[in-house]
Amino acid sequence: MIKRLIILLIAVAMLGSVFGCSPAPVDEPDSGEQAEVPDQPAAADDEVNVATFIMWQDFIDLDMRFAFASEISATLLCYENLVYYDPNSGEFSPGLATDWDVNDDGTEWTFVLREGVKFQDGADFNAAAVKSTVEFYTADEFSPSAWLWGPVESVEVIDDYTVKITLSFPAPFDIITSSAFVAGMISPNVVDQPKEWFDEGRCVGTGPYTIESFEQGQRLIMTKFDDYWGGWQENQYDKVVFEIVLDSVIAEQMMKSGDATFYRDWPSDKLEEAVANESLEVSSSESYAVMAFNLNTAKPPLDNKLVRQALAYSFPYEQFTERTGGYYTQPRGVISPHMWGHGEDLFQYTYDLDKARDLLVEAGYPDGGFDLEVTYMSDFAAEAWAVELWSFPLEELGIKVVPQGMTYESMVERLDSDPATAQDITPMVWYLTYVNPYDVLYFDYSCEGDAWTNFSRFCDPVFDELINEGFELSATELVAATEKFIAAQEILVDESPAVLVAVVPQIWVYGADVEGFVDNPAYPNVVFFHDLTISE
């Protein structure tokens, strides 16, 4: 009996020591401080400001040649561009280049570089570094960066801080170098490193933060670069931790408890909770991405323009906006309202079932009488809501919707199959590579380059010609380029290869103690932490 009692007491003591001495989770939403960690020198965490950014997927490619997804949330803190896009002015602002010039035909770009900038390994940023970076990006022909830097024919070092880039054809190189993807400058000391070297959790750029550690599947930690050319002031973040959190419920819990600072995927229909929470702020702005439901124009009855227009009249736009809490709004044309190339006077379809019915009658489908298979991404709630809401008016028209939620990869595999058996409708949200309408118009609607992202299989030579002309003009004449892109969109609106459902919002929920946050839709999913401070 006594023996049992002693064993029990020992067990309780062991459990008590585990619970009692363990580091307590952070639970102070307003303080911005970290919980005290026992057995640590108190100075270690008292002086360190840490921001936690919730990532909804693991980091895959930290090699800048391949970083074309959510990695930019981290890589853009480490690598800086020559030029950045400023959405407020609608112009391009200096980054690592302080000035630039272009010749008359848009094939020679001369950049004047910022002086006194160091890479995180101590190397100097100069014209030679730009040259080695361009060579790094173009070396592997299969890398996404090779596509972006494809127009480059040669890079000439004029002097230490002047570099001339010659293109093989006219291209808006200032726009290209402002890209959110694969455009940051890299230290010449690491350009020969293999992909694995970067993917293990390393970066050497000129940016304010560098990677300190990377625990795959868990977190990536970035720490400040003390010698950053932009300098540091009090109350800025010393470290940024990217926590991999795949479940939105957990992410919301972390935000509410103060364990996280920034979260981008808070469901739009539950944002009132965040708005009502005093420890949180909500920021919403229109991104440059438009949600479009692409219609398979290679398959009857969607090969009939009248049917496609009827579908455009059947979508309940206002209801969808309401369903999403007012955050998803109907677009006018393919280009987002705040981006150059947007056509304010473009025709906009409205929800009008009578008109839809008339068009169907004219097309030879007076009672509808056909099914439409609609595939959508099962983990994208807004797409699921859109499909659900659309099914009701379509049913009134005699059209049965067959919804299929699936992964993006499965959707693409279905599209890749014979057009006669592929799905009828596929939604797409295209996040721009750089701020140029050509990007989305080419990849989503051009058949010239046989881009497999042309989900609607739309093909119009006049459209292709217009966007190609627009691309070339955007190197030197933005106004003329805009006219071309608007003319191209007029074709799209008339032909209606896609029902343009909504401008996708960029919704951020972040801690109320964060100051200075301004979202830049040209850099989706990126928080420029160096621009932020923590309120007292």
Added chain:
Amino acid sequence: MGDNTHLLEYITSLSGGRISKYIQNSPPGGGLLGNYGLFRQPLSWNKGTNLNKFEFVIKRLILAVVVVIGVTIITFAIARLVPSSPARLWLGPRATPEQVVLTSQKLGLDRPLYEQYFIYLGQVVRGDFGISIKSHQPIIKDIKVFLPATLELVFFSMILAVSIGIPLGVLSATKKNTILDHLIRFFAVFNASTPVFWFALILQLFLVEKYNLLPLGGRVSQDISLFNPIETITGFYIIDSILTQNWVALKDALVHLILPGIVLASASIGLAIRLTRANMIEVMEQKFITMAWAFGLDPKLVYYRLALKNAIVPTLMVLGLAFVWSITGAILVEIIFLWPGLGNYLTRAVLNFDFPVIVSISLVVSIFYVIVNFLLDMLQTFIDPRVAIE
């Protein structure tokens, strides 16, 4: 003594020969049959010779290789026959048609299926599991990260299952039809039937959000990663922190194991209780147990040394299989508790048509199944000498 001798031999044999050891030590004149000094050597029905055992091991190894190869053939065939475009997935949305064709050739996807399989098998033998189509990382690198994380969690949950489930099963059997028995059985059913995701979220709601007793998820706190990072040696945070004497990280890692470990162990605990109870009750009704009572042996001896050893084998077999299942079956626990494990890795690979990962993980899991089955069989012969190797 004649008839009684045969009777006693028979009864002793039912106990696996153990009971004789205790009979000779029973109190003088105690019990019904008194002190029988006749049985000084335990009877053993394990008549396997060393050569038989060696043959047994070789046969099992050959069978294991056949099973593993069979599994890889099936999964490889299924993964490659499902319509997909690995080259396109590899390159991403901005790939040109020419790049897709060239990448297909580079990845060997244009070769006949059997050739692709043998190339893959050759690489695996050299320790190269190939490259993930989605992450572009060597799969062995991913496995080295995710497998120790999973094994650490699964081992912990199995320790809980064995240390909680089996004693409670014994208690329930020995206190059959009492209130305690009913409570334990209710506990077992609750654990076995409660949905994992619901249980996990409820525990998080109370123990994390409401009472702030335990961390929300992850293997270690952010503070540990920032200020006391664990140096990776084995990938097992518990072991690595002990090896590097990082006691702060050790405590933190143990605390982070508690919630996911409990959730993952819950079904196994329920299973262990029910199986142990059922088998114990069956064994307790056997005549050699009656004989043990008759000889007045200590109850603890009867329950744990005689009865349990005869009853525990089915429970251990099932727990062993549960262990292997958990290696990839714990995906819900991994997602809810932010645990970077193999289940989540494999699930994402399936959704992304990442067939090299699918085949590789199938291979790893099938190897585990084979090893665990083999060990369980060995354990069975060790625990229960009635099971002859031959």
